[in-house]
Amino acid sequence: MKIERSSQHDLTADEQAHLGKLRELVQAALADGKLSETEIQQIRALIHADRQVTVEELETIRTTAQELLGEAFLEYDWG
Numbered sequence: 513m514k515i516e517r518s519s520q521h522d523l524t525a526d527e528q529a530h531l532g533k534l535r536e537l538v539q540a541a542l543a544d545g546k547l548s549e550t551e552i553q554q555i556r557a558l559i560h561a562d563r564q565v566t567v568e569e570l571e572t573i574r575t576t577a578q579e580l581l582g583e584a585f586l587e588y589d590w591g
Contacts, residue, residue: 531534531572534558538576546589
């Protein structure tokens with residue numbers, strides 16, 4: 513997997529829209545404080561759709577989770 517840092521250039525409108533969609537997906541997935549296997553697969557599918565993972569995508573996931581959960585622990589719902 514290739515990880516790219518796109519901070520070397522300003523984000524395009526498409527990149528900003530993609531990050532917004534990712535943020536919404538993570539918010540919906542974590543709304544109940546649990547993360548299911550299906551939700552993880554949906555998040556992975558979105559970030560891997562272009563066959564590269566950017567630092568901005570990882571940062572979006574991290575900050576969104578931190579904003580929603582604070583200091584609480586994330587629960588995994590596998591069944």
